[in-house]
Each structure stands twice: as structure tokens, then as C-alpha cells.
């Protein structure tokens with residue numbers, strides 16, 4: 001039986017005349033220890049315990065490849081810290097697939113988190129109970145979340161224990177494919193070096209704490225992804241002018257902004273300029289895989 005163990009060998013090829021390369025082989029095991037959840041009644045708790053244990057054993061820091069340390073103090077938001085670069089990750093997990101809206105904590109703290117450079121990033125994990133296997137594991141950098149991804153929930157009613165408290169939902173489909181960095185996609189394991197490289201491509205937005213500026217880049221990415229074509233023209237993106245004006249009513253130079261954002265995406269290696277107002281999209285592949 002296939003037990004979903006794959007060895008990803010990161011050692012460079014060594015010739016017979018050279019000393020053997022250091023052992024950098026890393027094992028990833030998609031099997032989950034479902035029994036860990038047995039002592040818990042709530043499905044949320046079960047999912048949390050099982051997926052935390054898996055992540056601690058199998059995941060790594062997508063920024064630098066460092067090992068992860070599990071949070072010790074039950075801090076809800078910071079589940080894992082990289083031992084090398086200290087980047088934090090919050091884990092969200094579910095059995096089956098993520099529904100379109102993922103409930104999260106307080107709306108106000110999420111909004112503050114989006115503009116704080118030191119905020120942890122997100123890990124998302126889905127698993128299949130029947131086969132006790134991880135099906136998807138991906139990370140989304142917090143700087144790839146804009147205000148349109150976070151939905152404000154209605155305040156809790158008078159009878160609730162925390163009456164008046166306002167939570168939020170993460171709208172999963174608003175997260176651009178370009179911002180999802182997969183380690184496991186449909187049970188297929190990606191090479192670590194590829195994962196780190198893909199993460200690296202997202203970092204052009206890392207320092208951007210203005211939600212409006214970030215929103216522009218993410219909105220243009222969503223538009224390009226929605227075209228679902230390998231190549232597109234500047235004119236085609238201009239076709240979204242009215243839609244963009246609605247989203248960014250304060251901007252009176254939408255076309256100039258579109259050109260500027262395409263340049264930003266080109267510099268970041270997301271698109272290529274192929275001449276005469278034509279662009280090639282690297283989103284095309286990731287959008288296809290995401291469908």
C-alpha cells in the first residue's frame with residue numbers, strides 16, 4: 001500500500017570523484033495521526049490537534065527553509081515560529097475542503113494585523129479522514145490579504161456570552177492563486193526549493209502596509225487570473241477601468257495606475273512584457289492547477 005512517503009532529495013548531484021554531499025534528505029509523510037483527536041469532542045479541536053502535530057513534524061518555514069517551533073503558550077494567533085528567521089505562521093485546518101468563508105477571530109484585530117509587518121503568515125491544511133491523509137498544505141503571506149478578503153460578521157446578540165463582539169470571515173476565493181504557496185497540492189508534494197522560490201516571488205508586497213496600495217496590486221492580479229489566458233493585452237486590462245474605479249473611487253487616473261501596477265508585477269516576475277502592449281502571464285499555470 002502506498003503510504004504517501006516521498007523523499008525529496010535536496011543534495012546536489014555528486015560525481016564519483018567528489019566527497020559525498022551532506023545528507024539533506026527530508027522526509028514528508030502525508031499520514032495523519034487521527035488518534036490524537038480522540039480525546040476531543042469538538043471537530044474544531046480535533047482538526048486543530050491533528051493538524052498541528054502534522055505541521056510540526058512535516059512543515060518548514062517557507063521563507064528560509066528553517067525548522068518550525070510550535071507555540072508553547074496557547075497563543076491563538078501564533079502557532080509556529082521559524083527557529084532560524086523567527087517568522088510566525090498561524091495554522092488553519094479543516095477536514096474535507098475549506099468552505100467559501102472561513103471564520104476567524106475579531107474583525108478589528110484582523111484588520112490591525114493586515115497592516116503590521118510583524119504579523120504571522122497563514123498556513124492552510126486540508127485533510128481526508130477516510131484515508132487519514134493531508135490533501136493540501138499551503139501558505140499565504142499576510143501581505144497577500146487585503147481588506148476585501150476579510151468580511152466583517154454581525155455583532156453577537158444580547159444573549160451571547162460575548163455580546164457585541166464582532167468576528168470576521170476570510171473569503172477564501174478572494175485570495176489570489178498567486179498568493180497561495182503550496183507544499184502539498186491534491187496530495188502531490190512539491191520540492192522544498194520550489195516552495196521557497198515561489199514564496200520569494202510574493203515578497204514584493206512584503207513591505208507594503210498601505211491596504212489601498214496592496215489592494216491595487218492584488219486586484220490587478222485577480223483580474224489577470226480571471227482572464228485565464230497565457231497572454232493578454234493592456235487594452236484588455238483597461239476594459240476593467242469602470243470596475244476598478246468603483247473599487248478605488250478616490251483614484252482619478254485608473255489607466256495610469258493599471259500601467260504602474262503591471263510594471264510592478266513585471267518587476268516581481270509575475271508577468272512578462274512581450275512587446276506592443278502584450279503581456280505573458282505566469283498566473284495562467286497556477287490558475288489552471290487551482291481549478
Ligand SMILES: [Zn+2]
Pocket residue numbers: 061062063064065066082083084085086087
Ligand atoms: Zn524562516
